[in-house]
Amino acid sequence: MLETNKPINQNDLVVMEGIYKSFPGVQALENVNFTLKPGEIHALVGENGAGKSTLIKVMTGVERQDQGTVFLEGKEVFIKSPLHAQTMGISTVYQEVNLCDYLTVAENILLGREPRKAGRIDWKGMFQRAEQVLREMDIEIDVTQPLGSYSTAIQQVTAIARALEVSNARVIILDEPTSSLDAHGTEQIFRVMEKLKKSGAGIIFITHFIDQVYSVSDRITVLRNGKLVGTFETATLTRMELIAKMIGRSLADYDDMTAIKLETRKNIKEEALLSTDDLGLSGAIEPFDIELHAGEVVGVAGLLGSGRTEMAKLIFGIDQPDSGVITMEGQQVEEHSPLNAIELGVALCPEDRKAEGIADELTVRENIILALQAHQGWFKYLSPPKQYEIAEKYIQLLNITTPSADQPVKNLSGGNQQKVILARWLATNPKLLILDEPTRGIDVGAKAEIQKLVLLLAEEGKSCLFISSELDEVLRTSHRIVVMRDKKKITEYTGELREGEIMKAIGGSE
Amino acid sequence: MAQRFKTFLISNGPLLTTILIFIIVYIVGGQLYPAMQKSQVFFNLFINNASLLIISIGLTLVIIAKGIDLSVAGMIALTSAASAALLQTGMSAYVVIPLMLLMGIVIGFVMGWIIHYFKVQPFIVTLMGLWFARGMAYIITLTSLTINDDVYRHLALTKLYLADKAYVYIPTLIGPVLLLITFYIMKYTRLGRTVYAVGNNEESARLMGLPVGRTKLIVYSFGGFCSALGGIVFSINLLSGYGGYAPGMELDAIASVVIGGTLLTGGVGNVIGTLFGVLINGTIVTILQFNGTLSSWWTRIMVGALTLIFIGIQSLFYMRQKHS
Numbered sequence: 001m002l003e004t005n006k007p008i009n010q011n012d013l014v015v016m017e018g019i020y021k022s023f024p025g026v027q028a029l030e031n032v033n034f035t036l037k038p039g040e041i042h043a044l045v046g047e048n049g050a051g052k053s054t055l056i057k058v059m060t061g062v063e064r065q066d067q068g069t070v071f072l073e074g075k076e077v078f079i080k081s082p083l084h085a086q087t088m089g090i091s092t093v094y095q096e097v098n099l100c101d102y103l104t105v106a107e108n109i110l111l112g113r114e115p116r117k118a119g120r121i122d123w124k125g126m127f128q129r130a131e132q133v134l135r136e137m138d139i140e141i142d143v144t145q146p147l148g149s150y151s152t153a154i155q156q157v158t159a160i161a162r163a164l165e166v167s168n169a170r171v172i173i174l175d176e177p178t179s180s181l182d183a184h185g186t187e188q189i190f191r192v193m194e195k196l197k198k199s200g201a202g203i204i205f206i207t208h209f210i211d212q213v214y215s216v217s218d219r220i221t222v223l224r225n226g227k228l229v230g231t232f233e234t235a236t237l238t239r240m241e242l243i244a245k246m247i248g249r250s251l252a253d254y255d256d257m258t259a260i261k262l263e264t265r266k267n268i269k270e271e272a273l274l275s276t277d278d279l280g281l282s283g284a285i286e287p288f289d290i291e292l293h294a295g296e297v298v299g300v301a302g303l304l305g306s307g308r309t310e311m312a313k314l315i316f317g318i319d320q321p322d323s324g325v326i327t328m329e330g331q332q333v334e335e336h337s338p339l340n341a342i343e344l345g346v347a348l349c350p351e352d353r354k355a356e357g358i359a360d361e362l363t364v365r366e367n368i369i370l371a372l373q374a375h376q377g378w379f380k381y382l383s384p385p386k387q388y389e390i391a392e393k394y395i396q397l398l399n400i401t402t403p404s405a406d407q408p409v410k411n412l413s414g415g416n417q418q419k420v421i422l423a424r425w426l427a428t429n430p431k432l433l434i435l436d437e438p439t440r441g442i443d444v445g446a447k448a449e450i451q452k453l454v455l456l457l458a459e460e461g462k463s464c465l466f467i468s469s470e471l472d473e474v475l476r477t478s479h480r481i482v483v484m485r486d487k488k489k490i491t492e493y494t495g496e497l498r499e500g501e502i503m504k505a506i507g508g509s510e
Numbered sequence: 511m512a513q514r515f516k517t518f519l520i521s522n523g524p525l526l527t528t529i530l531i532f533i534i535v536y537i538v539g540g541q542l543y544p545a546m547q548k549s550q551v552f553f554n555l556f557i558n559n560a561s562l563l564i565i566s567i568g569l570t571l572v573i574i575a576k577g578i579d580l581s582v583a584g585m586i587a588l589t590s591a592a593s594a595a596l597l598q599t600g601m602s603a604y605v606v607i608p609l610m611l612l613m614g615i616v617i618g619f620v621m622g623w624i625i626h627y628f629k630v631q632p633f634i635v636t637l638m639g640l641w642f643a644r645g646m647a648y649i650i651t652l653t654s655l656t657i658n659d660d661v662y663r664h665l666a667l668t669k670l671y672l673a674d675k676a677y678v679y680i681p682t683l684i685g686p687v688l689l690l691i692t693f694y695i696m697k698y699t700r701l702g703r704t705v706y707a708v709g710n711n712e713e714s715a716r717l718m719g720l721p722v723g724r725t726k727l728i729v730y731s732f733g734g735f736c737s738a739l740g741g742i743v744f745s746i747n748l749l750s751g752y753g754g755y756a757p758g759m760e761l762d763a764i765a766s767v768v769i770g771g772t773l774l775t776g777g778v779g780n781v782i783g784t785l786f787g788v789l790i791n792g793t794i795v796t797i798l799q800f801n802g803t804l805s806s807w808w809t810r811i812m813v814g815a816l817t818l819i820f821i822g823i824q825s826l827f828y829m830r831q832k833h834s
Contacts, residue, residue, distance in 0.1 A: 100718075121700065
């Protein structure tokens, strides 16, 4: 039954070939190949929605691929569940450690395979064994203490130790292990990774920190929009090239948008609709100034974790700033709350539409009128005919593909769901629309449509703050671009937008 | 050494607090009513609370596994009524007792099975268990049935003399023996440690490759076993069976377990603590009996207040441990 064009290298730990996986409304993986060699640290990078986690889920049996084959040490395997993956030597260590924090470190490492004497647990032997395992990774701690009393880094090391000790893991997947760690914790994890590598294990390292990719990895696989961009030797790929591959750029169908953009540029109002002065929140984003004008699309570019979303949250009042002021139409904003922001005519389409935006079980109509109804107050009830009128208007205006306004939103594709959210906020007739990753996880056609829509909204005199991890898209849609890096506003670009320059600003100069 | 001692205090804090409170309450009682200083009064705590101790041990395991068992007192009533009815038919006690224990295990197993495989809240399932058990007990008999069986009478009336002319009865010893066995299981077997892991975080335990379902079934079956054993001891003490016995005793049991330092949120606990929880409960009752003028309902109020205080201490304690 095995049909492969090229023979599988028996030495490779994991080979994934032609993996396809789709979820309703989105092609999460499309013909992705991936190879993990023994004794390497392989970084898996890509922006949100690139398909990293789906690929890992396929590898660890959380999801089954629609097409494609997985080979483990040269043999084709069907991974049924995470537990099954573990027994085959594939272990994942998540950022949120899946261990028991009330139990001792030793138990967490050895439970299920603890040393026993005459049928009873040999506690002394267990503590010694656990200490020994950790010492091999250069970690010296009191293993008799509950796991919960240690730092996240130590907990992750404990999880790695368990993977090695109980499951004899050969493949270790570290999913964003360092994102909640300080420098010291990161250093600890890196040391452990180097040790594992020397012992011949294969390590997949998922991260969005470019620096860390370069400090530990041997090879890098880049995914974008569910497709494989390529696998590269870390030593031969420059930082700039890597970022270019992650965020992607293409000059195709650039002209169409450029024309609209030139057209709409004339309508941009002189005075600012909203401006911030030293607005900041320590730990989240450093103080920044920004001016948003009616009729203008301002793009926000930057990598994940650069402070893009934090900026949106501050302006919309979800987070309370600890410095600076917001001025809306010449008036200083006194109260920082989403309620007040809506009152002033600001709307926010959040980044994670599943978790924060869409009410899955409700119909298209109910979703559209949700914000308007809240805006009007619950006592001024919108009559059903009025509701249908509004819903129909936006279904037509935004070209939402749905059999009827009474369709539950969960049955719609990702792009159409996104449009429903957009419609919800447009219904309140906002002056400023903040779009956080409005095209994430939706297909290319729908993306282009939404981008165009954003420009048309600007033409109508609305001000848009357009946040996206795809530089290509930001370039196409925005009149002006703000670049974020390391939780800081780095610079702004107007007029002729040059992607090379912007990319350099995003990645930090070398 | 000092460091060792400090860690010992921290990791056994709740247990030591419980023991300390027991000693304080008992000394205060002894000062108020010098008669309480007699050793027989102390042993009476074990005699009077024999059933409570047994069901609380079972309940401790269930709560450590992040469950709850409300059926315990109902099971006492059912066991007493059923065994009394069977003994009246002339059946041998040596058949009745194993049969009752088996019934307890089966009911516990079924509840555990429903909880685990149908993902129903333990609270709901065991509440149904409580109603089922009490209902069945009343169906067996609407009135109190006396037990005249020789074996039961022998067990009920034989005094075992300990030091200082103080005595206990044979069934009194069942609780402490069960306690030692359970302590060993929880500390030194894989099953015991898995119970802690499951209660701590069921999903993690599953991902760690531990047999979550099997462990939960064993825990609830053990809970049912303890309830039935408690019921047998209860009916030996009273030499009768009735559906109305042990009203609300499930709440005394829960209070004892919590006062003993077991976290209602699962994953942490100790049967030794439960023993002292039961003893504190018993001591408060004793003090009120010696007083004689206060309403016996003060017991409930005191135990309720203590439970609340303990839950408060626990959250503070574990919050601090998390942050350190």
